[in-house]
Amino acid sequence: MIDLDETDRAILRALARDAGQSAGALGRALGLSQPATWRRVRRLHDGGAVRGRRVVVDxxxxxxxxxxxxxxxxxxxxxxxxxxxxxxxxxxxxxxxxxxxxxxxxxxxxxxxxxxxxxxxxxxxxxxxxxxxxxxxxxxxxxxxxxxxxx
Known part of the structure; x- marks a missing residue:
């Protein structure tokens, strides 16, 4: 299990709404730099908290x-x-x-x-x-x- 802080949880909520957004856009929305956001997203992927991206088809x-x-x-x-x-x-x-x-x-x-x-x-x-x-x-x-x- 990966340890999550409040920023990690905010990133997960944002990615659940729109998994296609860039690290730059995500960082701007959360008050983080693009590199810091990218590192956190990569850590969430590597730690198994995020497994890929999904397209929802009706x-x-x-x-x-x-x-x-x-x-x-x-x-x-x-x-x-x-x-x-x-x-x-x-x-x-x-x-x-x-x-x-x-x-x-x-x-x-x-x-x-x-x-x-x-x-x-x-x-x-x-x-x-x-x-x-x-x-x-x-x-x-x-x-x-x-x-x-x-x-």
Missing amino acids: PAALGFGVTVFLGVKLATRGRVSLEDFERAATAIPEVQTVQHVLGLFDYRLRVVARDIADFERVLRRRILTLPGVGQVEANVLLSEERRPGPL
């Missing part, structure tokens, strides 16, 4: 109007490895996230589709044929009030 704007969360319980853990399931699930383009979870289901998948008919196609032809799939429960996203952001 699925609906690209024609993917349906998001479904799937709970997946594996039928036979002994015959299929978790890695086999994860590898196969992450290879499906419509599957946005694969989360190994503790609870009623073994995995939680976030799946996007153009519409319900498209989701049914993905479910039948791709997800239900994944290695080891047993029980599947679907929850359709109605609205999302808060997207992931800074801690």
